Amino acid sequence: MTARTRSIGVEIAGVSLATPVLIASGCVGTGKELSGLVELRRVGGLVSRTVTVEPREGSAPPRIVESAAGVVWDTGLQNPGVDAFVASELPALAAASPVFVSIAGGTLEEYVRITGVLQGRAGVAAIEVHLSGPDRELERPVIGAHADRLTEVVGAVARMSLVPVFAKLPGGVDVVPLAVAAARAGASGLTLCASPPALAIDSVATRPALGAANGWLSGPALKPMTLRAVAEVHRALPRMPLVASGGIRTAADAVEAMLAGASAVQVGTATLIDPTAPVTIAKGIVAELQRRAAGSPAELVGAVEIGSAVPVQEEQRA
Amino acid sequence: MTARTRSIGVEIAGVSLATPVLIASGCVGTGKELSGLVELRRVGGLVSRTVTVEPREGSAPPRIVESAAGVVWDTGLQNPGVDAFVASELPALAAASPVFVSIAGGTLEEYVRITGVLQGRAGVAAIEVHLSGPDRELERPVIGAHADRLTEVVGAVARMSLVPVFAKLPGGVDVVPLAVAAARAGASGLTLCASPPALAIDSVATRPALGAANGWLSGPALKPMTLRAVAEVHRALPRMPLVASGGIRTAADAVEAMLAGASAVQVGTATLIDPTAPVTIAKGIVAELQRRAAGSPAELVGAVEIGSAVPVQEEQRA
Amino acid sequence: MKRVRAEILSTRRLGSYQSLTLVAPEIAERAKPGQFVAVAMPDDRDFLLRRHLTIHQSSRRGGWAGTLEFVVDPGAGPGTAWLSDMRAHGFLDVIGPLGTPFSYPKRLTNCLLIGEGRSVAGLYFLAQELVARGKRVDMVIGGSTLDAVFKPIEAKRLSQLVTVVTDDGTLGETGTVIEAIEPALERAPIEVVYAAGKVPLLSAVAEICRSRKLPAQVAVEERMGCGYGLCGTCAVPVASKDGTTWGHVRACVDGPVFNPARVVWDRWRAAGAASPVGEDAQ
Amino acid sequence: MKRVRAEILSTRRLGSYQSLTLVAPEIAERAKPGQFVAVAMPDDRDFLLRRHLTIHQSSRRGGWAGTLEFVVDPGAGPGTAWLSDMRAHGFLDVIGPLGTPFSYPKRLTNCLLIGEGRSVAGLYFLAQELVARGKRVDMVIGGSTLDAVFKPIEAKRLSQLVTVVTDDGTLGETGTVIEAIEPALERAPIEVVYAAGKVPLLSAVAEICRSRKLPAQVAVEERMGCGYGLCGTCAVPVASKDGTTWGHVRACVDGPVFNPARVVWDRWRAAGAASPVGEDAQ
Ligand SMILES: Cc1cc2nc3c(=O)[nH]c(=O)nc-3n(C[C@H](O)[C@H](O)[C@H](O)COP(=O)(O)OP(=O)(O)OC[C@H]3O[C@@H](n4cnc5c(N)ncnc54)[C@H](O)[C@@H]3O)c2cc1C
Ligand SMILES: Cc1cc2nc3c(=O)[nH]c(=O)nc-3n(C[C@H](O)[C@H](O)[C@H](O)COP(=O)(O)OP(=O)(O)OC[C@H]3O[C@@H](n4cnc5c(N)ncnc54)[C@H](O)[C@@H]3O)c2cc1C
Ligand SMILES: Cc1cc2nc3c(=O)[nH]c(=O)nc-3n(C[C@H](O)[C@H](O)[C@H](O)COP(=O)(O)O)c2cc1C
Ligand SMILES: Cc1cc2nc3c(=O)[nH]c(=O)nc-3n(C[C@H](O)[C@H](O)[C@H](O)COP(=O)(O)O)c2cc1C
Numbered sequence A, B: 001m002t003a004r005t006r007s008i009g010v011e012i013a014g015v016s017l018a019t020p021v022l023i024a025s026g027c028v029g030t031g032k033e034l035s036g037l038v039e040l041r042r043v044g045g046l047v048s049r050t051v052t053v054e055p056r057e058g059s060a061p062p063r064i065v066e067s068a069a070g071v072v073w074d075t076g077l078q079n080p081g082v083d084a085f086v087a088s089e090l091p092a093l094a095a096a097s098p099v100f101v102s103i104a105g106g107t108l109e110e111y112v113r114i115t116g117v118l119q120g121r122a123g124v125a126a127i128e129v130h131l132s133g134p135d136r137e138l139e140r141p142v143i144g145a146h147a148d149r150l151t152e153v154v155g156a157v158a159r160m161s162l163v164p165v166f167a168k169l170p171g172g173v174d175v176v177p178l179a180v181a182a183a184r185a186g187a188s189g190l191t192l193c194a195s196p197p198a199l200a201i202d203s204v205a206t207r208p209a210l211g212a213a214n215g216w217l218s219g220p221a222l223k224p225m226t227l228r229a230v231a232e233v234h235r236a237l238p239r240m241p242l243v244a245s246g247g248i249r250t251a252a253d254a255v256e257a258m259l260a261g262a263s264a265v266q267v268g269t270a271t272l273i274d275p276t277a278p279v280t281i282a283k284g285i286v287a288e289l290q291r292r293a294a295g296s297p298a299e300l301v302g303a304v305e306i307g308s309a310v311p312v313q314e315e316q317r318a
Numbered sequence C, D: 001m002k003r004v005r006a007e008i009l010s011t012r013r014l015g016s017y018q019s020l021t022l023v024a025p026e027i028a029e030r031a032k033p034g035q036f037v038a039v040a041m042p043d044d045r046d047f048l049l050r051r052h053l054t055i056h057q058s059s060r061r062g063g064w065a066g067t068l069e070f071v072v073d074p075g076a077g078p079g080t081a082w083l084s085d086m087r088a089h090g091f092l093d094v095i096g097p098l099g100t101p102f103s104y105p106k107r108l109t110n111c112l113l114i115g116e117g118r119s120v121a122g123l124y125f126l127a128q129e130l131v132a133r134g135k136r137v138d139m140v141i142g143g144s145t146l147d148a149v150f151k152p153i154e155a156k157r158l159s160q161l162v163t164v165v166t167d168d169g170t171l172g173e174t175g176t177v178i179e180a181i182e183p184a185l186e187r188a189p190i191e192v193v194y195a196a197g198k199v200p201l202l203s204a205v206a207e208i209c210r211s212r213k214l215p216a217q218v219a220v221e222e223r224m225g226c227g228y229g230l231c232g233t234c235a236v237p238v239a240s241k242d243g244t245t246w247g248h249v250r251a252c253v254d255g256p257v258f259n260p261a262r263v264v265w266d267r268w269r270a271a272g273a274a275s276p277v278g279e280d281a282q
């Protein structure tokens, strides 16, 4: 077709990635597993499992069940704690690919402490702030669902961090105010969106299907919501780098996310099903760029526009 | 098994339904179409298409495209206006089954005017308040996404209405505050939840796949989110009648929704695919009640419990 | 309208299309040209909606009595691919016949039938019924290439004058169906026009028939959520009788056959229906 | 671990199970007893995850060299139903071998292998390897009914003393596998115990072996998101070496074979793993 598309390397909020395809948090293992499964140099980056100040044993099994075109999961954010993570997982992950370290806390102080441990640490390309967990201080179920609290948490992490900070927004029917709050608080980029809260029921046993009872929804089922969130936020904040997460399985999905306004995508569930999916997707993006005679992935970003934020009466629209 | 399960009639917020299975708004036609497709006396109720004060031509086609285990749609709430609806559609619908009239407005006054037209009108068994549209007064994209505004709108409708009022909540990561607001404002029941905002992209044409650009997600993809919303709200408001909507396709889905806390379910997309689905589901609920030797659907409601509202540390949970 | 579990009697490849014949007497005995059926997809797929398929043949009499035939373009997407892979003796969940059929002219005699791609399939059923009523049928049919012209021999059998066009000249004349319409109208004293296809073709037919004051009927396609009037997703913009206002009507129950003079083509085309489906919709 | 597109050489019904033999030399030459493969589902389904299947046979040598066999319970759900419907010469996307295999005793000789339902399938591969290493193998196998006892003849062929039990007495003794363990331990000087099955069986094995101070290994099953260590969903609660603390480890890489003395069975069972899967899991 054309020789123009040489590389699909992207720079997002100052982080250089070999491709715009990252593997999502919770789907990258501990650093040892991926190398036997996928050509890591063709993966844009790895988002670590979410780490907390203290080690967490995580939730009771079962931790994953299927739903229509999705999975409902809860690991209870099992992780060895930030110190052990830095010592035993980060080096292997960082040797493979740029690492976005995902961090979570139940209090402002916990976010601050983790960021302190990561500050200036070799191998941390960026921080992704997980904001879907409970707020133990304000006793709210989702710490990042309120613009005020989001500003506090993201602001504190962004002020301390020496690397770019991505806020992984919890989603919802109107994600723009949260995106604006995160941007004002100093986020360098946004991941849109976290898995929404979900529940699977085992009706034969008359109990929740997961050991943790509650879970989160991931997988292809989410794509239309992801695209909408990306498009809305891109319209509101056209210069903010956006990473689409939720339902990206194929190169076509990734291209759609980029057309909606994402500079990069994360692939979670699809990586679990097919560890080579991130590489296949990256190759497919190259093919799509060639088809469009586009020089770089950036040319796709935001090429599809949606209407105005507050929809007008349909008579005007028609 | 047992002769105990005679009828699956339910009374919800004072409305008697032959079965706990309603057909969802936007999926019931204009009153003429259903009778040839399904045994209407075995359907619990019909939620009318959403009506507005003035007629709406609705959005440009295409109005529906598929996504993974879902559909993305936007009709722009095409409807003939409340007056024409009452004259030409309501009688045929009401002759078939109890009708929940779905109403929407872009201002408080519009909700009030529609409720006025419906007040005391024969054939209106209940009102379902659609709250997912834009707020033209406060210039917000989703009128029902803010507890204050929800209180105002639902309160106004509930004060005027002579029949039970159901608030169809827009959903989101934490639906409980909205549910509490609607309950305080006088809603007799809640429909959980409306279709979430979505976008489908035609990447070949490089434009939104729907004529309206933006759309809403419906179908099986939603079920885990629906179950979670129902369970959360049932825990917070155990006596509030809940109607599950979103992803109910089979009797097993309906039973799960009831176990989570719903007194009835709505079937939308599944009715479009198979107009007999609501009846098949009702029959399946009977079979399940017999299997459990349960006397009435009410015995299922809320039988599965989820954990506490603000999740505790996993050490305590494990 | 009936819902039946219909056995597939046979399935065969015809050029780039797949033609399925079903045993569905309840539907076949009611079906009229221009109507369609809605076929359910398997339960466990990640695509949900029924597929809507124009009735290509429906036999009330003779050796094929009680059968129904439709034609799919296997390359369109997952639904038509699945249908094309179905074997004889498999079963389909079918609802039909659906929609408002073509009506036959009472007094007028000379009919021109215009179609392109797989949309031609529905026109043969119409041609048969017209011929059975003593009408004269001419046809203009086309496709991107030889394989994409549906049953050209059948067209010859059923009609007087047939124009076949392909984009690449592999069959008939090189050109588009639109270009071939005016010459066909010149060749015979056409009184009524019927057409089936995509918006660009149908709007061109509308314009030609308007300027020549010819009565016409066109069978449209628009994406459908149901096919039986429940969801209002199959919107087609149609002008009021006096032309002063317009409104969206439902292709599935108010159509799919419309008077092209009433359809507000510019509005529809602007909405993005320009390339709804077909072998070259890509 | 390899990912291969493997042709199905043959598929056959065995009682209530379906056994599939694949051509997968890259996996077969590495596979060890206790390991499993992860098989991809078709792209267009509404269920997504790979299905994890214990390796029943893997042939490095002889006429079947390069083949791999696994056994599914077609009634378990959509994935196993799809696998059971696959025909010979179809292809599967398979990743394997996965997981930590059983280890063989160095000095001890007399082994008892315990299994129930389709989990018995994995034990024959183990029995073969033990016999090849000069060990003595006894077996206790069972199922709900005759059809649910997997290849009892094979058990007889591979082992010295075999106890077969069924819930309904249609084959062997009436009773449960758990009840048959103690008698089997009385009948022969067993030194090592291996087991595969569900949590209730395996926790009973753990308890018996603890009280008798017998070394044991059990192959567990827990719901898996991947099968290769990426997602941490396959959690099994395991005690630290000194028994003072515990943690969740991954069944897919740290297991599926565990020392039952280290698994915190009560915690696992409480979590809801009591009836994970199988012909009688409902
Ligand atoms: C009244 C009517 C009659 C039809 N008759 C036939 C027929 O005889 N043979 C045939 O092959 N197809 C026919 N179609 C179109 C057919 O329903 C779609 O081609 C089919 O749904 C495509 O499904 P798919 O899964 O193969 O591809 P999808 O991936 O679902 O769609 C492929 C392409 O088809 C378009 N499309 C999808 N659904 C429709 C639809 N309902 N109407 C128009 N375009 C659509 C999409 O824009 C897309 O470009 C008809 C449609 C209507 C409304
Ligand atoms: C290490 C391992 C080895 C296995 N070996 C075999 C085997 O040799 N043959 C076989 O038929 N099955 C085996 N399984 C279980 C198999 O993966 C599931 O039975 C299968 O996924 C069921 O899929 P389904 O679509 O048929 O049913 P689903 O509807 O997905 O599940 C049916 C039932 O199986 C249970 N289940 C689902 N997935 C798993 C899982 N990964 N582990 C345990 N239970 C599960 C569910 O709780 C449900 O009750 C194994 C599982 C693991 C983890
Ligand atoms: C098993 C599993 C574990 C996950 N763990 C985490 C996690 O620890 N932290 C996090 O932020 N997201 C986690 N996620 C969410 C993913 O990062 C991703 O945002 C989500 O799955 C949606 O993307 P997908 O549809 O590509 O899977 C997890 C997802 C899955 C399926
Ligand atoms: C084509 C279509 C049209 C709809 N129209 C309306 C509507 O007018 N008002 C409304 O409140 N909901 C409307 N809905 C949403 C449904 O009522 C229902 O809440 C939603 O589809 C989720 O349920 P389901 O998964 O059973 O379809 C519509 C849904 C579809 C698919």
Ligand code: FES
Residues within 6 Å of the ligand: C223, C224, C225, C226, C227, C228, C229, C230, C231, C232, C233, C234, C250, C251, C252, C253
């Ligand atoms: S397709 Fe549903 S009304 Fe026409």
Ligand code: FES
Residues within 6 Å of the ligand: D223, D224, D225, D226, D227, D228, D229, D230, D231, D232, D233, D234, D250, D251, D252, D253
């Ligand atoms: S199944 Fe994913 S880590 Fe074990």
